[in-house]
Amino acid sequence: MRGYAEDKDAYLKRLRRVEGQIRGLQRMIDEDEYCIDVLTQVGAVTKALQAVSLGLLEDHLEHCVAEALAEGGEVADEKLREANQAIARLVRS
Amino acid sequence: MRGYAEDKDAYLKRLRRVEGQIRGLQRMIDEDEYCIDVLTQVGAVTKALQAVSLGLLEDHLEHCVAEALAEGGEVADEKLREANQAIARLVRS
Amino acid sequence: MRGYAEDKDAYLKRLRRVEGQIRGLQRMIDEDEYCIDVLTQVGAVTKALQAVSLGLLEDHLEHCVAEALAEGGEVADEKLREANQAIARLVRS
Amino acid sequence: MRGYAEDKDAYLKRLRRVEGQIRGLQRMIDEDEYCIDVLTQVGAVTKALQAVSLGLLEDHLEHCVAEALAEGGEVADEKLREANQAIARLVRS
Numbered sequence A, B, C, D: 001m002r003g004y005a006e007d008k009d010a011y012l013k014r015l016r017r018v019e020g021q022i023r024g025l026q027r028m029i030d031e032d033e034y035c036i037d038v039l040t041q042v043g044a045v046t047k048a049l050q051a052v053s054l055g056l057l058e059d060h061l062e063h064c065v066a067e068a069l070a071e072g073g074e075v076a077d078e079k080l081r082e083a084n085q086a087i088a089r090l091v092r093s
Helices: A005-030 A035-071 A073-092 B005-030 B035-071 B073-092 C005-030 C035-071 C073-092 D005-030 D035-071 D073-092
Strands: none
Touching: A005 A035, A005 B005, A035 A073, A035 B035, A035 B073, A035 D035, A035 D073, A073 B035, A073 D035, A073 D073, B005 B035, B035 B073, B035 C035, B035 C073, B073 C035, B073 C073, C005 C035, C005 D005, C035 C073, C035 D035, C035 D073, C073 D035, D005 D035, D035 D073
């Protein structure tokens, strides 16, 4: 079972909202809205995606990584290594 | 005419691709794909949006801000102040 | 004259404070302070440097780039291209 | 013992180098070096600090959080909650 399983519907709802925001951006550009207003809206979408990323990471640490650490050994080391790489990608994005 | 007018079709094409990627994320979560793989894909979408933001900002500086600066006076000051605030929001997001 | 010339003393003062914060971080690590507290302090230093970057960029746009745009032609194009690259580096850092 | 204990000397060495870079920035500003060159150097310092943060976080997850998770219960929950908040601050900085 995935770390995000319990929050699956909430993630799907958030991503459908982001999808709508992206279509809204297309309309803004299609209707020649002011550059700064379009930029501000792109920023809002980026923030929403950042929150999804942090939620997924939190769920992953609290379930998948926690379970692997309870098991210990090579499984735990690999899971931590993988989580640290995902955190680094997120921080550097 | 907006700074991005010449690149309008390219921006619309990129945003339609992002829209497709967001639907792809919904599928990944719906099909219980591994958390790290979903996270990596969210990172790809964030990067695509960041590139859209930088493109819009570049077009804005090269057209709207450049024209205002050629005009000078209060119009130029206000346009620069506004651009600097947009840059700060982008950097801090 | 550099865009930041008028704010030179303020930048030097801010950077001396950052220097002191870096020495403070060394002390924290030397005295085995808790990881999260050290991390929080690194975040404070990063934020202070981000503000210095945004200030320098603002001064550069309002002086060096504005003057080049008033001049127009190849000088202006090059100065805008350079500023856009600096903004992209800052956003991606 | 802190998660970073084994890497203490390496962290101190890296922070002394950052301290030197900050003094270098002060010299650049004092000697009126070009804005973009100063900005580029601030970016290099920010990247070095980001790497220190990621290292500290990695050490913390692999030692402090791993030990707490092996213990389980309220101690583990609190340690994970705290780590997730630190990750969120780092991502949003």
